[in-house]
Amino acid sequence: MTGWDWDLITDSVGLVLILFGAVLCVTAAIGLLRFNDLLTRMHAATKPQVLGVLLVLCGVALSKEGGLHIGMLLLVGVFQMLTIPVGAHMVGRAGFRTGQVAPSDIHLGPSSDHLEPAEAGLVPAAGDGEHDGRFDGAAIDEISAGSGFHDEDYSGTIEDEHGDDDNGHDEGVRPS
Amino acid sequence: MSYVEIMTWGIGILLVAASLLTVARIVIGPSVLDRVVASDVLVSIVVCALGAQTALVEGKSTMPLLITLSLIGFMGSVAVARFVARDRDYPVDFDEPEQVEEEWP
Numbered sequence: 001m002t003g004w005d006w007d008l009i010t011d012s013v014g015l016v017l018i019l020f021g022a023v024l025c026v027t028a029a030i031g032l033l034r035f036n037d038l039l040t041r042m043h044a045a046t047k048p049q050v051l052g053v054l055l056v057l058c059g060v061a062l063s064k065e066g067g068l069h070i071g072m073l074l075l076v077g078v079f080q081m082l083t084i085p086v087g088a089h090m091v092g093r094a095g096f097r098t099g100q101v102a103p104s105d106i107h108l109g110p111s112s113d114h115l116e117p118a119e120a121g122l123v124p125a126a127g128d129g130e131h132d133g134r135f136d137g138a139a140i141d142e143i144s145a146g147s148g149f150h151d152e153d154y155s156g157t158i159e160d161e162h163g164d165d166d167n168g169h170d171e172g173v174r175p176s
Numbered sequence: 177m178s179y180v181e182i183m184t185w186g187i188g189i190l191l192v193a194a195s196l197l198t199v200a201r202i203v204i205g206p207s208v209l210d211r212v213v214a215s216d217v218l219v220s221i222v223v224c225a226l227g228a229q230t231a232l233v234e235g236k237s238t239m240p241l242l243i244t245l246s247l248i249g250f251m252g253s254v255a256v257a258r259f260v261a262r263d264r265d266y267p268v269d270f271d272e273p274e275q276v277e278e279e280w281p
Contacts, residue, residue, distance in 0.1 A: 015183045018228050022190035025221045029197035032214055038207070045213045048194075049220040053246075056227040063231035072239045079246040080223070087216060087250035090257035095209045098260055 010062045017059030024052035038095045039105060042088060049084045053077070184232050191225050208260050212253045219249040 024047050031044025057073045095101050198221060201214040223245050226238045 011180070014231055015180065015187075018224075018231060019183060019187055019190070021224050022187045022194070022228070025194035025217075025224055026190050026197070028217055029194040029201070029221075032201040032217060033197050038209055038213070041201075041210060041213050045217045048217060048224065053220055053223050053227075056224045060227045060231040064237075069237070069239065072243060076223075076239075076242045076246045079243065080220075083246065083250040084216075087253040087257070090254045091209055091212055091216075094257040094260040098207075098209075100207055100209060 014059040014062035017055045017062065021048070021052040021056035021059065024048045024055065028052070037102075037105070038100045039092070042092060046084070046088065050081060053080050180232075187228050187232070191221060191228070195221050195225075208256060212256045216249070216253050219245060223249070 028044050028046075028048045031047075032041050035041050035044055054077055057077050061070050061073050092101075096106075195218060198214050198218045202211050202218070205211040205214055223242060226242050226245070230238050230242070
């Protein structure tokens with residue numbers, strides 16, 4: 001025990017932890033690029049936001065010496081874990097309200113009576129991106145191919161939407 | 177090269193690759209909320225990079241910057257989420273759009 005170089009050991013472990021955090025960042029970036037839905041992208045995005053940052057903070061705490069650093073790192077971790085769920089909640093709620101979450105992706109529990117309009121199909125599914133001209137055609141194909149929506153649900157409402165489409169692309173008709 | 181230098185290069189390359197992929201999602205993201213999620217990930221990547229710099233590079237500590245980022249990094253996403261929730265452009269074929277407005281204030 002006495003022959004060990006504890007500085008070397010803690011520095012090495014800290015480096016490995018920081019490397020794991022960086023690997024989690026790359027994983028989340030790949031997930032952001034390859035997933036094709038808002039909720040799955042949020043699922044990929046939470047990995048470096050909590051676990052990656054906490055691994056990096058543990059690595060920093062092992063690498064640096066001094067109690068002040070550890071206190072500030074604890075503060076950073078606590079703030080991160082307090083603020084990340086707030087942002088994720090707001091983004092998820094905005095996605096649900098603007099119709100980017102498919103109603104078939106949501107499991108409505110017994111206490112969710114106020115979500116009835118989404119279940120009844122009042123909120124357009126994510127495959128129907130034409131309602132505000134926000135999506136381009138390739139994204140619509142990608143999203144609808146990825147999540148398997150029924151295309152014929154909102155086919156009657158599309159032509160009504162193109163009167164005020166000022167984004168320049170008017171090809172919003174789907175192939176059905 | 178010692179193993180510390182090799183690990184430092186590896187961490188740097190991984191973080192740069194992650195941020196580039198995230199910026200690609202911000203550029204091509206089909207909706208505003210996708211870009212918001214990607215920018216949140218970019219903030220956390222920056223937090224990881226600053227922590228790695230604090231641990232690996234000798235010199236000044238970046239702890240106040242880390243605390244500031246972890247405190248206010250979520251405000252942009254919250255603001256944009258509120259903005260998106262307010263401009264709802266629903267299909268006009270609804271039977272009772274006013275009921276939708278009332279049920280989700």
